[in-house]
Amino acid sequence: MESGKNQKFIKPPIKVLLAKPAIDGHDRGIFVLARAFRDAGMEVIYAGLLPTPEEVVDTAVNEDVDVIALSLLNGAHMTAFKKVMDILKKRGINDIAVVGGGIIPDEDKPKLEKMGVTGNFGPGTRLDVIIDHVTKRALEVRELRKNEYK
């Protein structure tokens, strides 16, 4: 996009919520991601430190995001990510994609995938890999919503 021009957005930007849904203050990684997503043309909302899983889902619904990107580096992913997924399921929300990341052991990744948390990127992952994955999931969700509305 050319700088300084008052031009229309032709494609609606992807909206992402970044959240760390447990007691975890390691937010350097999530700030790096926030900037990377912004530079990829997305609208990024960061939920701040220490939101509860309920707050994460509330925020996602109120802001109508396409993707929730969860990050945990403290090992609580199997509990906290699951809780977010359970709340989404309980409220009957199937049109928000959830991706994960952080310090996630390889043996947990298939379990998370099964829950519906995809990606599960660890440290050292290239940013464009993450951006591509989020974009892919967002477009899947958009497709779902398109069919729903018409």
Place this chain on the structure above:
Amino acid sequence: MNINDIVNGILAGDKRMIARSISLIENDESAREAIIERIYSHGSAKIIGITGPPGVGKSTIIGNLAPMLAKTGKVSILAVDPASPFSGGSILGNRIRMQEALSRYNIYMRSTSNRLYEGGLSEYSWDIIKVMEASGSDYIIVETVGSGQSDLDIMNIADITCVILAPGLGDEIQAVKSGLMEIGNIFIVNKMDREDSYMAIKDIRETLNMSNKADIPVIGLNSLTLENYDRFVKYINDWEYQNKYRRNERKIKQIIMEKIYRIYSEYINNIDSADIENENPYYAAEKIMKNVAGQKFGYLEK
């Protein structure tokens, strides 16, 4: 889900439907017109505009103000943050400062990007406010982007415009004298715990008095101790709300501008810079417009 579900959801105050309708308004032109057509006549709310330079505490003040207003009515919040002129993306950070209040008092809050629209709000802020109004809100708090001197759109949308300032802007207060300093119905100096805060109040008071605005209050707030918030809330509640006419007039003009722009953007975008490189710009523009009237593209007749 179809348009009737969405409209009924808005009128019933269903947050998921409100959220979805706002996305449709931002992204889909035909849905936007369909939604506004159905909800147009519903609801009436007091629209409170919060504006001011970046970093003075607009979001923090809203986080404190919203629960106080929630005692007397339903509150909704719309916050606008700037988009990046390079990528078009944005980081919407207002929510962090008010998350606690939102969850506890069941307040609907939406952050939007201005999508490079100039003036301190986004292009569809009017539409989003309309949706919030139709959802039964009594108060709608609208936060602008951290504004410069000329981001003044808020005064056409809000019933009451609150300009937030902070101590330490002392010298700049002189600089923003015209523009921002003219649109406030109330001036707030936040961060009263800081040094020089009383000097800031004095400076603003003097500026207002000089322009015959002695009846406009300047209130110092301390957002850590909630000092003086009661005066702020009282002033907002006692304000005589009357702006609907100007708000609509402004929106109608904007819609017409947008439609004209869309018709002519095709012609504007078809101008080849090689053709006009050495021309007098005024002459070139005149000639292109004549060509447009004759339904031709560009500068040179091809």
